[in-house]
Amino acid sequence: MSDPVRRRRWVRAVVVTALVVLTIVFVYPLIWLLSASFKPRAEIFDNRLVPQHPTLENYLTVWQSAPLALWLGNTLVVTALAATAVTVSSALVAWGFAHYRFRGRGPLFGVVLATMMLPGAVTLIPTYLIWHRLGFVGTTVPLWAGNLFASAFYVFLLRQFFLSLPREPFEAARLDGASEWRLFWLVAVPLCRPALVLTFLFEAQASWTDLLRPLVYLQDAATFTVPRGLKALIDQFGPGGESQWEVVVTASVITTVPMILLFFAGQRYFVQGIATTGTKG
């Protein structure tokens, strides 16, 4: 009689053990990185969890050998602008597609979906030429300004949320004489706040971690974002350079920590949101 119960307990114990081991495997590289950033150069590869001779030296060295404060500032500005711009513009567009009926809406939304399939490589060069013609190559403007025009993925995501809203409150408010803008801004947006926060967080992560576009658009080290700066440090101190790994390691920590903080700030949005994109996609 008690056999299935005991068996189930056994299975559970095995599952939990496996998950604990896997958790260690997944989190360990980050802890390793953090720990290595406090080790003197000679001990980086000792692979110890706790530094034998902990030191803040590396952070000082990095701070002196690279304009990190500037890079962090640049990235913060770009990230904030990119995430805000894409959230506002995608919300507007998603609301337009979700709430209003007009001729051509279906086909137009089909075009939105189709653009999601377009590899970024196809538009990379002409887009560069646009910013070149406008005189913005060498500045961080191309890293966020395109976000003012909404992004297909977020339009799709936000539309799903807007579609789930009941129509009655809007009809009622309309009869009371509310403008379309007020309906959107004062009724729809507050109701879909979680989805908007999610959009902001997703784009903040994408923008902070991007390397390709900073490589394309930025030449002067003073304009770098942190990932672009980290790449410069890898080139200078990494395998082909002076082999000062402690600098690269410490800069990697500085690049990564803001994203870990972002994750914990918006944890439930991230996990819930990703689950949604998969099941509704």
Add this chain to the structure above:
Amino acid sequence: MGRTAVTTARPSARARRERTAGLAFISPWILGFLVFTAWPIFYSGYLSLTDYDVLTDPSFVGLDNYERMVDDPQVRLALWNTLQYTLLQVPLYVLVALALALLLHQAGRASGFFRTAFFIPKMTPPVAVGVLLLLLFNGEYGLVNEALGTIGIDGPSWTTDPDWIKPGLALVSLWSVGAAVVILLAALQDVPVELYDAARVDGAGWWRRTRTVTIPMISGALFFVTVVNTIAAFQMFTEAYSAYFGAGNSTYSNDAALFYVIYLFREGFAELHMGYASALAWLLFAVIMVVTAVQLLVSRRLVYYEGEQR
């Protein structure tokens, strides 16, 4: 839903108001689409038929760039590298994501904590992942080979041996499998419990239930993860570029890490062969379209969607 309330005959003033408001709301996208998608596609097609170095005007050369691509050994190398990587990485990634999701699904209430743990690495900027690749997979001192050593395996030179560079990159990509796990887990949690009960009554064991109930029921999510990841694998750039390319002078050949987008980037922005790079982009586009189309066709037979609407 909720639409039926207003299907009675609408005054045309109302319809006009809806159209005006709708178009006004979507206007940012229309503008962006024309400037940043439609025009670039058109212009990229034109550029692919020219020689263009940004400094002087494009000069029309017909199909020269495409002919050159056929003879360019670097194109062949980059395509082959990318294909090899994709064939290696995508099945591995999807299988690991599925295994982890199934495991998490068994964990019940504790799954939330572990799900978070699996997801955190996904937040790491790909450049930093490239750094971790170089350090942890270092053939001599790396943690990975040290761990392999404890179970008696002499690990390869992951970051310098051309035969092991792609497996190393594929393994490191598993570290950010968290998002796919979350998607598959959500799909697993949507499978109706009655189906399992019915299978259990029929005497199906865990493996049979997984094969005949679970996998078919989450095939939509599996397909989604596969397609998205295939497209991403074909455009592999940042991790490989951070680790193996750039201004730093490598002491060993990085040919094995020359992925297609890296070659395209170098042709376009280092060599300023913008016309040639545009042609390269179109080839990539064609390849991705064909692969995605094949996946869609195969999925028609393999993917089960509950109801006709997804």
